[in-house]
Amino acid sequence: MARKDLLDISSLSREEIDLLLGQAVPFKELFTRSVKKVPALKGKSVLMLFYEPSTRTHSSFEVAAKRLSADVTNFDVPHSSVVKGESVRETIETLQAMRTDYIVVRHGHSSLPSIIAGMTKASVINAGDGAHAHPTQALLDAFTLQEVYPEGLAGKKVLIIGDILHSRVARSTSTILKRLDAEVAFLGPGSLVPKSGPENIKRFTDYEEAMKWKPDVVYLLRVQMERQDVQFFPSLREYHRVYGITEERLKRIDGEGLWLMHPGPVNRGVELCDAAMDYSRSLINRQVENGIAVRMAVLYWLKPGGGGEEG
Numbered sequence: 147m148a149r150k151d152l153l154d155i156s157s158l159s160r161e162e163i164d165l166l167l168g169q170a171v172p173f174k175e176l177f178t179r180s181v182k183k184v185p186a187l188k189g190k191s192v193l194m195l196f197y198e199p200s201t202r203t204h205s206s207f208e209v210a211a212k213r214l215s216a217d218v219t220n221f222d223v224p225h226s227s228v229v230k231g232e233s234v235r236e237t238i239e240t241l242q243a244m245r246t247d248y249i250v251v252r253h254g255h256s257s258l259p260s261i262i263a264g265m266t267k268a269s270v271i272n273a274g275d276g277a278h279a280h281p282t283q284a285l286l287d288a289f290t291l292q293e294v295y296p297e298g299l300a301g302k303k304v305l306i307i308g309d310i311l312h313s314r315v316a317r318s319t320s321t322i323l324k325r326l327d328a329e330v331a332f333l334g335p336g337s338l339v340p341k342s343g344p345e346n347i348k349r350f351t352d353y354e355e356a357m358k359w360k361p362d363v364v365y366l367l368r369v370q371m372e373r374q375d376v377q378f379f380p381s382l383r384e385y386h387r388v389y390g391i392t393e394e395r396l397k398r399i400d401g402e403g404l405w406l407m408h409p410g411p412v413n414r415g416v417e418l419c420d421a422a423m424d425y426s427r428s429l430i431n432r433q434v435e436n437g438i439a440v441r442m443a444v445l446y447w448l449k450p451g452g453g454g455e456e457g
Contacts, residue, residue, distance in 0.1 A: 148447050148448060148449040149162075149447075149448060149449070150263070150269050150270075150448065150449060150450065150451070150452055151259075151260075151263040151269055151270045151271070151272075151448065152269075152270075152271045152272060152281055152282070152444055152448060153259055153260050153263060153270070153272045153279070153281070154272065154278070154279040154281050154318065155279065155281045155284050155285075155318045155321045155322045155325070156279075156321055158281075158325075160325055160326075163285070163288070163322060163325060163326070165447070166285055166440070166443050166444060166447060167285065167288060167289050167292060167440075167443075169443035169446060169447060170285075170289050170436070170439040170440045170442070170443040171439075173213075173438075173439040173442040173443055173446075174435075174436065174438075174439035176213065177435070177438075177439070182213055183212070183213050183214075183215055184213070184214060184215065185214075185215045186214045186215065186446055187211070187214040187215055187216035187247075187445060187446070188215040188216070189217075190214075190216045190217070190247040190248070190450070191216065191217045191218075191219065191244075191245070191246045191247050191248070192207070192208075192211040192216045192217070192218050192219070192246070192247065192248040192249075192250065192445070193218075193219050193221060193241055193244075193246040193248065193249045193250070193268070194207065194208060194218065194219065194220045194221060194250050195221045195223075195237075195241075195249055195250065195251045195252075195262075196221075196223065196250075196251075196252045196273070197223050197251075197252060197253040197254060198252050198253065198254050198274070200252055200273070200274070201410075201411065202409075202410050202411070202434060202437065203252065203273050203274065203280075203282070203283070203437070204252075204273075206434070206437040206438050206441055207250045207271075207273065207282075207441050208220075209438050210437075210438050210439075210441035210442040210444075210445060211248070211441075211445060213438070213442060214442055214445055214446060216247075216248070216445070219244075219246070221237075221241070234258065234261070234262065235265060238262055238265045238266055239265070241266075241268075242265075242266050242267070242268065246268050247268055247269065247450040248268055248269045248270075248271065248445060248448070248450060249262065249266065249268045249269070249270050249271070250271045250273050251270060251271065251272060251273055251275070252273040252274045252275070253274075253275050253276070254275075254276055255275065255276050256275050256276035256277065256278035256279075257275060257276075257278060258275055258276075259271075259272040259273075259275050260272075267450065267451045267452070268450050268451075269448040269449065269450040271444060271445075271448070274314055275314070276314065277311070277312045277313065277314050277317070278314055278317070279314050279317060279318050280314040280315050280317075280318045280319075280409075281318055282437070282440060282441055282444060283314075283315050283318060283319065283409055283437075284315070284318035284319045284321065284322040285322065285440045285443075285444070286433055286436045286437040286439075286440040286441075287315075287319045287322070287323075287365075287407065287409075287433065288319075288322045288323065288326060289436050289439070289440050290407070290429050290432055290433050290436050291304075291323075291328075291363065291405075291429075292326075293432070293436075294405060294429070298326070298327070299323065299326045299327060299328040300326070300327035300328070301327070301328070301329065302328045302329065302362045302363065303328070303329045303330075303331070303359065303360060303361040303362050303363070304320075304323055304328055304329070304330050304331075304361060304362065304363040304365055305331050305332075305333055305356055305357075305359065305361035305363065305364050305365065306319070306320060306330065306331070306332050306333070306365045306367065307332075307333045307334060307356075307364065307365065307366050307367065307389055307417075308333075308334050308338070308366055308367030308368070308369060308389065308417060309334060309338045309367055309368075309369050310332045310334050310338055310339050310340060310367070311337075311338045311339070311340055312338070313367050315367060315409045316332070316367060319365070320332075320344075320347060324344070324346065324347075329348075330346075330347050330348075331347060331348035331349070331350060331356060331359055331361070332347060332348070332349050332350065333349075333350040333351070333352075333353065333356040333389065334351065334389060335351065335385075335388075335389070336351045339351060353388065353389060353395075357398075361404060362404060362405065363404065363405045363406075363407060364391070364399060364404050364405070364406055364407070365407040365408070366390075366391065366406070366407070366408045366412075366417040366418060367408075367409070367417070368408070368409065368410070368411065368412070368413060368417060369382070369385060369413055369416055369417065382413075382415075382416050383415075385416060386415055386416050386417075386419075390415075390416060390417055390418065390419070391406070391417065391418045391419060391422050392419055393419050393421055396419060396421055396422050396425060399425075399427075400425065400426070400427070403427065404427065405427050405428075405429055406422060406425055406427060406428045406429065406430070407428075407429045407430065407433060408430050408433075409433070410430065410433070410434065412430070
């Protein structure tokens with residue numbers, strides 16, 4: 147049964163995850179047609195409420211909504227009454243009066259989308275809240291891997307490298323991959339790999355030790371300097387040398403036939419060398435494309451005003 151909101155991956159059942167990933171398939175097939183729109187959400191309205199900057203997620207949701215024939219409104223936070231001190235509740239009450247059907251929210255504070263969901267009858271989609279969750283990124287990551295492993299992800303090994311501590315992507319994507327029976331490991335500086343957390347996720351601080359684990363997929367995370375109030379490693383150059391995909395490491399990855407992923411935006415020379423962007427088994431651009439199909443599936447699945455279990 148459809149839900150009202152999508153706030154995180156943890157609250158989804160395996161059946162719901164499979165349903166969403168399955169629904170994304172026919173939506174992606176639309177991309178090859180001359181007419182890429184369907185009237186599924188004709189007459190519905192989608193509000194983009196982004197308190198933090200975004201290119202990929204924002205544009206992906208906007209394209210997804212328009213391909214479903216929904217009307218899209220972008221709430222311009224820097225030029226709204228928010229800068230005058232308007233509270234989130236006041237903002238939502240104002241927007242609720244406009245009878246919007248969906249609200250796509252990105253905010254720097256964890257759990258704020260959940261609070262907003264309790265204030266409105268509109269379906270709320272979490273497009274990233276602090277270091278907490280990014281459910282549609284996790285769904286598109288899983289969808290992308292299912293394309294390259296159509297037999298399923300059971301037993302596949304995914305090594306997630308980088309700033310695990312501050313990463314909502316690491317939390318959400320590792321959760322969905324474990325739900326799909328993949329094996330997950332974290333690699334990064336000791337200061338950025340949490341000591342606590344799921345016991346079934348391996349933790350490495352040494353690149354060579356992590357590669358001995360024999361991953362099938364290497365998933366690089368963006369170093370989030372904006373979320374680091376103290377310095378967790380000596381320098382970006384040093385980070386690239388110790389944990390980044392250098393040209394030498396790329397040759398090894400290529401030789402072993404590993405897949406390469408990154409949620410974007412890429413910090414070239416930090417997480418990845420320039421050559422990695424042209425690597426034949428890079429899934430980075432496919433992740434962007436698949437984000438549209440997955441977000442179409444999410445919008446189509448949710449039921450504004452209720453109609454099912456709360457998210």
